[in-house]
Amino acid sequence: MNDVTEITSRLHAATEQLTSPGAPFELGTCQANGVTVRCYRNAPPNLREALDAGRAHGSKVAVTYNDERYTFDDFFQAVDRLANYLVRERAIAPGDRVAIAMRNYPEWMIAFAAIVAVGGVAVPLNSWGRTEELTYALTDAGARLVFCDSERLDLIAPQLASLGCHAVVARGTPTVAQATHWTDALAWPAERPEVAISPDDLAMIMYTSGTTGKPKGAASTHFAIAQALYNFELMGYLSAMANPEIIGQMMSSGFEPSTLLAVPLFHVSGCYAVFLLNLRGGRKTSILYKWDPEAALEVIERERITVFTGVPAMTIALLESPRFATTDTSSLFSLGAGGTACPPHLKDLIYSKVPHAYPGTGYGMTETNATGSSCTGEAYRLRPECAGTVSPIVEMRAIDPAGNPLPPGEAGELVVRSPTNVREYWNLPEATAETFVDGWVHTGDIGFVDADGFVHVVDRIKDMVIRSGENIYPIEVEGVLTAHPQVREASVYGLPHPVLGEELAATVYGEPDVDPEALQAYLKEHLAGFKVPTQWLLSPGPLARNATGKLLKRDIREAHLASR
Structure with a gap:
């Protein structure tokens, strides 16, 4: 038995133990989005009940932000006050949309929990x-109320009256008649109104990042999100059972489990994998207002953070910070890197900086409520190029352009069927019909599941470059490029070519003396010649990314075209 076979065998055995009849994560079947799927019988029926599990943690610290500290009791008392305000003062009824437009603050978390509770x-x-x-999102969602900070209030204040939307302002002063101060909203008694919530009721509309065109509102039910949270917890248990040695070291370290929230709360990774899971599990969440590796290190040292989760670029920036060596990071065990493909050298960087690390990555998207596959601990060490093994409630396969399933190892469009899939794109019936077919989400990602059950995400379909009939996946080239010691960031894409159809181009942000010819020679040592870019642009600063850390390839490509 080789190492990969052994870890997959351990994961399979743990899955059997935890999901069998009578087990905590017992599997059953249910109807979701019109089809029969596997689901967890014991998952909470709605998000309010899922989050109420956090009330049991009482005086433990739930959230920190700078020098502010909130216990679980503090947090839920504020939730109940705000829930009372929403129903008694603002007449928010089940199904009414309530927006949150602010940076990462404790108030964001409190507002979210109060909204779904009523x-x-x-x-x-x-x-x-x-x-x-x-304004587009507030209009599209038909939001009756928006929780915001002062910066966002300044942006939307002139539109509030015409939208028929009221604002509750945290960390700022109401400047228009349609706004209430946060402290006034929290002046109501801590008495949560009793409201009936069905598992099939909508709980959230999360807008996609909108790197192309207008963002789409992914509308999720209480049932789907509760199943997603339960699945996250199961995958954590599975990994712990399959990695007993490193988990033992973590548990004996003396550090309470705690997470640095460095990714946006308006993204599934920040909202689910950090905020909601920690709230249920009684773990501390320390908020970073905006990403800065040096500030992150300060919080890690001060709060004795054990878990850091970010996109790969953030994890690399943290580990390569000049201050990493002089900061006390002895509490740090778990390093997650998701949201986009992990460059090949990230694994070596993690283990060189944190020898006792428990790293991980995974694959999920807004449309699946972040559910798909997971790769942590020994599985990540052995297969860092993969996105892990598929969750028990998830079906995932690659299909050809005609929709036919492909055999293991053959790349095509990945499609996912799960009880966690969102119900629809809000107000977009045509886009809904195109993306959600017979319970399957068509992801737009090229990938495959190999013979060992590991998921490989090759690239986005729209990012694939076809050069003289050869398919080139930019992610592969970017992974090799970013392993070069002089390259900090790289984006690879196609440009029009009169003969080849497309030619491969790259924008690189690196050391001042980085040389494209040297990079070409380096790539030729590792890749086939047709995968080596012929057009290069050196960027004087970091490459454009959206709020969730993904490269804005369209903007980067257009900047290259404009420079020619």
Whole structure:
């Protein structure tokens, strides 16, 4: 038995133990989005009940932000006050949409929990958005109320009256008649109104990042999100059972489990994998207002953080920070890198900086409520190029352009069927019909599941470059490029060519003396010649990314075209 076979065998045995009849994560079948799927029998029926598990943690610290500290009791008392305000003062009824437009603050978390507790539909908005983007989402969702900070209030204040939307302002002063201060909203008694919530009721509309065109509102039910949270917890148990040695070291370290929240709360990774899971599990969440590796290190040292989760670029920046060596990171065990493909050298970087690390990655998307596959601990060490093994309630396969399933190891479009899939794109019936087919989400990602059950995500379909009939996946080339010691960031894409159809191009941000010819020679040592870019652009600063850390390839490509 080789190492990969052994870890997959351990994961399979743990799955059998935890999901068998009578076990905590017992599997059953249910109807979701019109089809029969596997689901967890014991998962909470709605998000309110899922989050109420956090009330049992009482005086433990739930959230920190700078020098502010909130216990679980503090947190839920504020939730109940705000829930009372929503129903008694604002007449929010089940199904009413309530938006959140602010940076990562404790108030964001409290508002979210209060909205879903009274049957409202939470609508997290991209805090990087400007007036047009924010107004579009508020209009599209039909939001009756928006929780915001002062910066977002300034952007949307002129539109509130015409939208028929009221604002509750945290960390700022109401500047228009349609706004209430956060402290006034929390002046109500801590008495949560009793509201009936069905598992099939909508709980959230989360807008996609919108790297192309207008963002789409992925609308999820209480049932789907509760199943997603339960699945996250199961995957954590499975990995712990399959990695007993490193888990033993973590448990004997003396450090309480705690997470640095460095990714946006308006994204599934920040909202689910950090905030909601920690709230249920009684773990501390320390908020970073915006990403800065040096500030992150300060919080890790001060709060004795054990878990860091970010996109690969953030994890690399943290580990390569000049201050890493002088910061006390002895509490740090778990390092997650998701949201986009992990470069090949990330594994070596993690283990060189944190020898006792428990790293991980995974695959999920907004449309699946972050559920798909997971790769942590020994599985990540052995197969860092993969996105892990598929969750028990998930079906995943690659299909050809005609929709036919492909055999293991053959790449095609990945499709996912799960009880966690969102119900629809809000107000977009045509886009819904194109993406959600017979219970399957068509992801737009090229990938495959190999013979060992590991998921491989090759690239986005729209990012694939066809050069003289040869398919080139930019992610592969970017992974090799970013392993070069002089390259900090790289984006690879196609440019029009009169003979070849497309030619491969790259924009690189690196050391001042980085040389494209040297990079070409380096790539030729590792890749086939047709995968080596022929057009290069050196960037004087970091490459454009959206709020969730993904490269804005369209903007980067257009900048290259404009420079020619």
